[in-house]
Amino acid sequence: PHYIPNHIPDPSYVRILDTTLRDGEQSPGAAMTPHQKLDIARQLWKLGVDVIEAGFPCSSENDFNAVKMISEEVGNHVGVDGYVPVIIGVARCNEKDIQIAWDAIKHAKRPRISTFIATSPIHMEHKLKKTKEEVLEIACRMVRFARSLGCDD
Numbered sequence: 001p002h003y004i005p006n007h008i009p010d011p012s013y014v015r016i017l018d019t020t021l022r023d024g025e026q027s028p029g030a031a032m033t034p035h036q037k038l039d040i041a042r043q044l045w046k047l048g049v050d051v052i053e054a055g056f057p058c059s060s061e062n063d064f065n066a067v068k069m070i071s072e073e074v075g076n077h078v079g080v081d082g083y084v085p086v087i088i089g090v091a092r093c094n095e096k097d098i099q100i101a102w103d104a105i106k107h108a109k110r111p112r113i114s115t116f117i118a119t120s121p122i123h124m125e126h127k128l129k130k131t132k133e134e135v136l137e138i139a140c141r142m143v144r145f146a147r148s149l150g151c152d153d
Contacts (some may be wrong), residue, residue, distance in 0.1 A: 003086065003110060005153040017051040019042055021066070022090055025055075029063040034066035038081070041070040045077055051086040053114065057104035058097045067104040075108025086110040086153065087112070093117035102149045112153040113146045115139070 001010045004063050008015055022039050024030055032040070037055065039081040044052050054071065075087040087108040089101035093115050105111040107133070117128075117139050124130050 002082075003084075005112075015050045016048075017053065017088075019053045020044070020050045021070070022053045022055050028141040032066075034062055034069055037066040038069050038073065045074050045079075048079075048083060049085055051088060051112070053088040053090065054105070056090045058091065058100040064100065064104050067101075068107070071105045071108035071111060075105070075110065078109070083110045086112050088112045088114045090116070091146075093138050093144045095142070095145055098142060098146050099149070102146065102151055106150065110153065111151055113151050115142055115146065118144075 001006065001013055021040060040102060041052055041054065042143070052070065052074065052083060054067040055063045057067045067087075071087045071089075074085065075106060076084070078084045087105050087110065089105040090100035091097035091110070093111055098113060098115065101113045102111075105113065116123060117135055119132075121132075124135050128135060
């Protein structure tokens with residue numbers, strides 16, 4: 001179906017989000033070059049995957065380059081039926097990460113930034129040294145920041 005951020009008009013449709021290019025690299029010895037990631041992204045496009053989590057651009061120059069290449073090529077390859085996947089860059093909830101993610105994905109027709117922040121009570125108290133309210137405020141502020149860059153998904 002036609003892609004609408006945060007909405008699936010057909011209740012029987014299952015949107016597929018593939019994390020292979022980001023999560024797959026967390027296995028020991030599973031690191032990929034930017035060109036290998038691009039090759040996999042091309043195959044995911046052929047499979048019709050709706051959303052491709054291309055990587056964590058701030059983690060390394062290689063990952064930034066891979067995500068950028070994927071967004072520029074696969075994120076702009078429109079199928080005969082109008083299909084083009086959403087390309088995600090993952091970012092922690094801070095301006096630097098979000099800016100780097102945006103710089104990597106902004107060339108895609110359907111760019112998305114997926115932000116994250118620790119929310120378990122132990123992490124908030126001991127790692128972030130923040131209250132639940134402060135963490136929520138940071139998350140909201142960082143989503144607003146991403147939107148201010150032009151990312152509407």
